[in-house]
Amino acid sequence: MKQFIQTIKNIWKIEELRSRIMFTLGIILIYRLGSKVVLPGVDPAMLEEFSRRTTQGVMGLLDMFSGGAFSNASIFALGIMPYISASIIIQLLTIAVPYFQRLQKEGESGRRKINQITRYLTVAVLIIQAPSYLTQIPDQAKVLSPFFFQVSSIIILTTGTIFVMWLGEKITDKGIGNGISLIIMIGIIARMPFALFSEFEARLAGQGGGLVAFLIEIVFLFLVFVVSILLVQGTRRIPVQYAKRIIGNKQYGGVRQYIPLKVNAAGVMPIIFAQAIMFLPLSFARFNTSEGMSKFVAAFVNYTSFWYNLVFGILIVLFTYFYTAIIINPTQMAEDMKKNGGFIPGVKPGKKTAEFLDMIMSRITLPGSIFLALVAIMPAFASLAGVQTSFAQFYGGTSLLILVGVVLDTLQQIESHLLMRHYDGLMKTGRVKGRAGGYASSL
DSSP, rough: HHHHHHHHHHHHHOOOHHHHHHHHHHHEEEHHHHHOBBOBBBBBOHHHHHHHHTTHHHHHHHHHHHTTTTTTBBBTTTTHHHHHHHHHHHHHHHHHHHHHHHHTTTTTTHHHHHHHHHHHHHHHHHHHHHHHHHHHOOOOBBBBOOOOOHHHHHHHHHHHHHHHHHHHHHHHSSSSSOOOOOOOOOOHHHHHHHHHHHHHHHHIIIIISSHHHHHHHHHHHHHHHHHHHHHHHHBBBBBBHHHEEOSSGGGGTOOOOOOOTTTTTTTTHHHHHHHHHHHHHHHGGGGGGOHHHHHHHHHOOOOOHHHHHHHHHHHHHHHHHHHHHHHHHHHHHHHHHHTOOOTTSSSSTTTHHHHHHHHHHHHHHHHHHHHHHHTTHHHHHHHTOOOOHHHHTTTTTTHHHHHHHHHHHHHHHHHHHHTTTTTSSSSSOOOOSSSSGGGGOOO
């Protein structure tokens, strides 16, 4: 406790860090206030049934990511997920389309152009998703004419998401941590107390097991939390016999070092990408009301169904490989090793080293991706075991892994500020590790 109090004092002494934290908290407050502002033309008193319905299935996940804004019919109801969907499309295009590949190689100017295209694409995604969301709001809650309500609400929802994007960018530029990640995390944290209290009430009211069962759930949740930390941090580096290299430079004294490849180099990004894809059936359901489409949507709006979890798990495995390929470039790594006089025993420098690294990365990514998928679908098993839907979502899955990853990244940034000014870090036993690459990474 004494060390914690001293760390808080050290944080407060650093003017830049203090201002960044206060700025971040101010932006978060604006976001939370906005999530309570109901769309014009909607009667809040008539949203009780809508709120109950949107806490179940995939819509419950959307509500959690938006911090309750989805069920409140808020101006921020669609949250940041349309931007995530647009980012996925752009990142896929950077692999398949030469134009985006050139932009990616142009440095800062190319990055700004890609960001601008992503924003335009976000608006296009919103034009599709907003009408689908408005059809979920019961007609008795709408107090304006259908046409005017539809047009005005689409504009407001689109503007709301763009504003949330802007808030996230401001946090990244002038605050602490990655803004988009923090906004998602705040939405998850905002729902957690309600889910916890609801599960506590349900256990005491006769759901089964009473206080003992509730305590067992908490213990199990803690264990999943610990596993999630290990998974987000990428567990360990690759085995010595595959990864060690000898530094030939005399200043290193011939010391053997590890190549920083990880079992889970992609962090939580595969889950975020896969989850955004799993939200698509809801967006397109309104355009086709046939019986076949209804059955298809029904299978993919229930996150405890077999097909939902199978597809979700496969997507996570695929996106783990995809995002790992973006983060880790074996060719560049082999070139850097060659320039620094490093090598892998028994492997020729250059192309052979790149091929060897690519082979090892493919092998160690497979168990990491499968384990990530298992943790991601764990809420389905928790729900089937009798845990309430709102609380089951925190047993692994997207929510807990995002929460762990963002917290670790933010703490690592705070620790970096402390260490730069010769203060003790947040932990005396070692550095706080973030996600991909060992330390902080952004969405």
